[in-house]
Amino acid sequence: xxxxxxxxxxxxxxxxxxxxxxxxxxxxxxxxxxxxxxxxxxxxxxxxxxxxxxxxxxxxxxxxxxxxxxxxxxxxxxxxxxxxxxxxxxxxxxxxxxxxxxxxxxxxxxxxxxxxxxxxxxxxxxxxxxxxxxxxxxxxxxxxxxxxxxxxxxxxxxxxxxxxxxxxxxxxxxxxxxxxxxxxxxxxxxxxxxxxxxxxxxxxxxxxxxxxxxxxxxxxxxxxxxxxxxxxxxxxxxxxxxxxxxxxxxxxxxxxxxxxxxxxxxxxxxxxxxxxxxxxxxxxxxxxxxxxxxxxxxxxxxxxxxxxxxxxxxxxxxxxxxxxxxxxxxxxxxxxxxxxxxxxxxxxxxxxxxx
Amino acid sequence: xxxxxxxxxxxxxxxxxxxxxxxxxxxxxxxxxxxxxxxxxxxxxxxxxxxxxxxxxxxxxxxxxxxxxxxxxxxxxxxxxxxxxxxxxxxxxxxxxxxxxxxxxxxxxxxxxxxxxxxxxxxxxxxxxxxxxxxxxxxxxxxxxxxxxxxxxxxxxxxxxxxxxxxxxxxxxxxxxxxxxxxxxxxxxxxxxxxxxxxxxxxxxxxxxxxxxxxxxxxxxxxxxxxxxxxxxxxxxxxxxxxxxxxxxxxxxxxxxxxxxxxxxxxxxxxxxxxxxxxxxx
Numbered sequence: 001x002x003x004x005x006x007x008x009x010x011x012x013x014x015x016x017x018x019x020x021x022x023x024x025x026x027x028x029x030x031x032x033x034x035x036x037x038x039x040x041x042x043x044x045x046x047x048x049x050x051x052x053x054x055x056x057x058x059x060x061x062x063x064x065x066x067x068x069x070x071x072x073x074x075x076x077x078x079x080x081x082x083x084x085x086x087x088x089x090x091x092x093x094x095x096x097x098x099x100x101x102x103x104x105x106x107x108x109x110x111x112x113x114x115x116x117x118x119x120x121x122x123x124x125x126x127x128x129x130x131x132x133x134x135x136x137x138x139x140x141x142x143x144x145x146x147x148x149x150x151x152x153x154x155x156x157x158x159x160x161x162x163x164x165x166x167x168x169x170x171x172x173x174x175x176x177x178x179x180x181x182x183x184x185x186x187x188x189x190x191x192x193x194x195x196x197x198x199x200x201x202x203x204x205x206x207x208x209x210x211x212x213x214x215x216x217x218x219x220x221x222x223x224x225x226x227x228x229x230x231x232x233x234x235x236x237x238x239x240x241x242x243x244x245x246x247x248x249x250x251x252x253x254x255x256x257x258x259x260x261x262x263x264x265x266x267x268x269x270x271x272x273x274x275x276x277x278x279x280x281x282x283x284x285x286x287x288x289x290x291x292x293x294x295x296x297x298x299x300x301x302x303x304x305x306x307x308x309x310x311x312x313x314x315x316x317x318x319x320x321x322x323x324x325x326x327x328x329x330x331x332x333x334x335x336x337x338x339x340x341x342x343x344x345x346x347x348x349x350x351x352x353x354x355x
Numbered sequence: 356x357x358x359x360x361x362x363x364x365x366x367x368x369x370x371x372x373x374x375x376x377x378x379x380x381x382x383x384x385x386x387x388x389x390x391x392x393x394x395x396x397x398x399x400x401x402x403x404x405x406x407x408x409x410x411x412x413x414x415x416x417x418x419x420x421x422x423x424x425x426x427x428x429x430x431x432x433x434x435x436x437x438x439x440x441x442x443x444x445x446x447x448x449x450x451x452x453x454x455x456x457x458x459x460x461x462x463x464x465x466x467x468x469x470x471x472x473x474x475x476x477x478x479x480x481x482x483x484x485x486x487x488x489x490x491x492x493x494x495x496x497x498x499x500x501x502x503x504x505x506x507x508x509x510x511x512x513x514x515x516x517x518x519x520x521x522x523x524x525x526x527x528x529x530x531x532x533x534x535x536x537x538x539x540x541x542x543x544x545x546x547x548x549x550x551x552x553x554x555x556x557x558x559x560x561x562x563x564x565x566x567x568x569x570x571x572x573x574x575x576x577x578x579x580x581x582x583x584x585x586x587x588x589x590x591x592x593x594x595x596x597x598x599x600x601x602x603x604x605x606x607x608x609x610x611x612x613x614x615x616x617x618x619x620x621x622x623x624x625x626x627x628x629x630x631x632x633x634x635x636x637x
Contacts, residue, residue: 080535103538
């Protein structure tokens with residue numbers, strides 16, 4: 001139904017604070033784009049600029065090919081789901097959903113049929129006569145979604161919609177949002193700081209940091225090939241292990257003096273990283289070719305059930321290794337962490353990926 | 356915890372009953388006096404039980420007109436005072452809710468200057484500015500009019516501040532949701548802000564109605580003709596320094612009637628905002 005194109009969008013607040021420092025994103029029709037990043041990275045500001053709730057300092061925002069910089073949120077034909085739901089407290093669920101349609105002069109019988117059919121999809125039919133305060137958090141969340149869906153807008157905007165729900169409900173609603181978005185086929189922009197939400201929901205994932213886009217791409221591509229140290233440590237839980245490198249081009253060593261035993265793909269590399277699940281532990285002392293072998297001391301064991309995380313001291317810093325099932329290692333054990341060389345990530349002085 | 360033992364219950368009730376007696380006895384005594392003839396009142400001691408003149412006294416005051424204030428009836432006084440108190444209460448709420456709306460939800464040049472100007476007027480009660488205000492009213496020809504009674508009292512920094520504080524508790528997301536839903540400034544005001552403010556409006560109405568009802572100095576200055584008097588002013592005029600000149604039975608009737616409308620407002624509105632408090636939504 002609509003594409004969303006951001007071209008070099010900037011936001012400078014009065015007083016000179018630059019919240020968004022030039023962001024370009026192209027979101028194809030019917031896709032869900034997730035903006036993820038730590039708090040203060042400018043992701044919410046960006047969303048609010050797409051919504052028309054914040055003015056755009058520089059650059060252009062185009063919805064469906066039309067630049068919307070100068071038009072208000074009403075005319076942009078967008079719908080937004082807010083973090084605190086922002087339901088009208090004095091209105092019944094029905095009126096909450098109907099309000100936007102009424103303001104647009106939709107005929108009464110059409111409003112009625114649209115509200116009722118939306119309520120049916122969201123399983124809200126029995127709650128239409130209730131006030132928001134009589135609903136649970138999850139139900140309020142649904143009403144907020146319903147208020148967006150019923151309008152049948154060109155774009156959905158989600159501003160951390162699940163952060164007020166408990167973990168279980170969050171998981172359910174995540175799946176539901178994904179399904180709804182796919183069935184309705186409405187282009188969506190979704191802001192979150194939760195990397196799990198970001199990974200599971202996104203068609204396009206945009207990782208932001210300090211007002212800039214660090215990386216854009218499909219979630220798994222980003223996971224497998226993080227473009228920078230920031231992305232590598234932000235996406236994935238527990239985050240990627242990062243070890244500083246010193247030494248000349250041929251014989252790089254880690255901070256504690258351990259030689260890594262082979263040459264990095266690029267001499268500029270000053271940091272190496274591997275994901276907790278890409279490493280294994282062994283008690284054998286034999287050398288392995290084509291792999292990074294680190295002598296390590298187990299400091300703590302976290303059994304999670306299906307897997308365990310070993311927190312170890314190795315290479316002059318602390319690393320986490322995932323082992324499936326129950327861990328046999330105990331705190332204080334000396335062992336070796338092995339990571340295959342093709343599973344290693346390399347970053348240069350500026351924190352950029354080098355291959 | 357409190358009131359568990361019979362003794363405690365007894366003491367609590369005794370204290371409360373004593374308090375009620377202290378508060379209500381003067382009112383009761385006024386009522387008693389309003390049901391006796393002038394002769395009975397002037398010949399002490401005044402009986403403690405109501406006399407037989409209830410109907411005569413009240414109908415004389417309400418419909419007959421009272422000599423000392425130029426034959427104006429209490430009915431007319433009640434009408435004057437009601438118009439003034441309602442005008443002041445409604446006007447104050449109307450103006451202050453609009454100014455608070457402007458100050459909280461709109462960005463315009465000198466916004467904070469206007470806010471502080473309103474705030475500063477808190478330090479200028481009617482009494483301080485009474486001479487210039489009187490002069491303005493004379494020049495505008497508003498002496499002895501309802502407008503003259505109401506308009507100088509209508510601006511309220513206190514009510515504006517109260518609404519401002521309330522509006523500032525309304526989450527920004529709600530405002531934005533309304534904008535996304537296509538509600539312009541007026542729709543937002545009428546569809547969302549006004550319904551959310553109704554408990555505040557009810558509470559303010561009660562306070563401001565009684566404020567208007569009990570105004571003394573300003574109505575005293577701005578009304579000369581007897582048939583524009585408010586009930587409080589008329590009461591004072593009815594009392595003469597010589598006891599014999601004063602129709603005490605009618606004074607008592609007027610005093611009784613003067614407290615009825617404020618009581619009605621409190622009782623009726625109380626139910627209304629207790630409901631609002633119980634529903635407490637936001």
